[in-house]
Amino acid sequence: METKPAVLFLVDSDPRTSHRPAEAARLAAGIAAWGQATVSICFCGPATAALSEWPEDMIDGNHFERHLPSIAESSGIIAALEVRDSSSVAKRDGIEHKSINATELSELSAKATQLLRF
Amino acid sequence: MRGISSYRTAGLRPAVRSRSIDSGLRAKQTLPVDLHNKKLGLLISVAPGQPNFDHGVRLAETALAAGVNVYCYCIDDGVAGIRDERLQSLRGRGMKLHVCAMGAEKRDLAIDDSAVFSGLTVVGDLIANTDRFVSFN
Numbered sequence: 236m237e238t239k240p241a242v243l244f245l246v247d248s249d250p251r252t253s254h255r256p257a258e259a260a261r262l263a264a265g266i267a268a269w270g271q272a273t274v275s276i277c278f279c280g281p282a283t284a285a286l287s288e289w290p291e292d293m294i295d296g297n298h299f300e301r302h303l304p305s306i307a308e309s310s311g312i313i314a315a316l317e318v319r320d321s322s323s324v325a326k327r328d329g330i331e332h333k334s335i336n337a338t339e340l341s342e343l344s345a346k347a348t349q350l351l352r353f
Numbered sequence: 354m355r356g357i358s359s360y361r362t363a364g365l366r367p368a369v370r371s372r373s374i375d376s377g378l379r380a381k382q383t384l385p386v387d388l389h390n391k392k393l394g395l396l397i398s399v400a401p402g403q404p405n406f407d408h409g410v411r412l413a414e415t416a417l418a419a420g421v422n423v424y425c426y427c428i429d430d431g432v433a434g435i436r437d438e439r440l441q442s443l444r445g446r447g448m449k450l451h452v453c454a455m456g457a458e459k460r461d462l463a464i465d466d467s468a469v470f471s472g473l474t475v476v477g478d479l480i481a482n483t484d485r486f487v488s489f490n
Contacts, residue, residue: 265473271481
């Protein structure tokens with residue numbers, strides 16, 4: 236049986252100053268929607284603001300609430316890299332995501348067939 | 354600098370393997386790899402003038418010269434590059450050039466025949482159906 240490609244978006248731009256995190260969310264959801272690949276997205280550093288702050292404070296901030304849920308619906312992972320060494324599921328401002336540590340990010344990366352950085 | 358993101362780029366290089374020879378010594382020998390009709394997908398999301406835009410163009414040139422079928426999708430700031438002379442030249446040599454229709458509309462880029470204005474389903478197709486997919490972000 237042929238397995239689907241696994242695509243991981245690694246987002247580390249600051250959504251308050253760059254449109255690229257929102258574009259990454261739109262692109263990730265657009266790929267996930269057609270079911271040809273399993274798509275996950277991990278926000279790192281300043282990009283984690285996309286999950287924790289008000290959309291109007293970010294460039295194209297409405298993209299996050301509009302597009303990210305569809306990634307989860309298609310069995311993808313929405314994650315935020317936490318500095319502290321623990322795992323938990325958090326929910327802020329309606330966008331549910333998993334907090335992961337560096338080891339878990341490494342595992343996620345190792346499973347990915349494609350890595351796209353934004 | 355933004356990275357060139359792919360786990361699977363190495364397959365485009367000629368394979369270099371060690372082979373035993375009669376004397377018992379080992380010598381490195383380059384074995385030719387037939388890339389003819391292989392499919393390469395490229396995603397370019399940076400503007401012309403950025404280093405990774407140039408890297409993407411050069412990879413497309415090299416792949417085309419090796420007989421690879423190249424599919425290039427320009428998205429985000431990369432949509433401004435569809436009228437780049439080099440991309441248009443590559444298109445004339447057989448490269449399939451797609452551009453994100455939404456990104457083009459957002460940047461007031463008029464629809465013309467310089468590229469195929471497409472949706473994100475094309476990106477999914479490229480990821481799923483090409484032998485290699487490389488993104489330049």
